[in-house]
Amino acid sequence: MNKSKPNNPKASAMGSTEVKRYDQAFKRQAVEHWIKTGKPGTRIAAELGISYPTLKDWKRRYTGDALPVRMDLAAENRALKAELTRVRQQRDILKKTLGILAQGSSNSMNGSTP
Secondary structure (H helix, E strand, C coil), rough: CCCCCCHHHHHHHCCCCCCCCCCCCCHHHHHHHHHHHCCCHHHHHHHHHHHHHHHHHHHHHCCCCCCCCCCCHHHHHHHHHHHHHHHHHHHHHHHHHHHHHHHHHHHHHHHHCC
């Protein structure tokens, strides 16, 4: 970790909280680590010894998002299968409806011709 001393040495000597400064490379690596691992941001922040809001702020600066995009493939797969089932049912209903309408049309035309 590349941390530098606080800007105000008197504040440290007086017992107030120390302000930590991180260089750009550390910030970018922290954000990349968060994105690549897919771990919760709170866990990454704890591992790095920083606050979660700080990590979110860094991500917002470097990638434009406040939260990482997580690929939950199992959940996406379940959702897609459910949608496929629904669309197949709709298709089958439409096929039956068209079959009924086609039969009704042909029967009425055949019956009306003397």
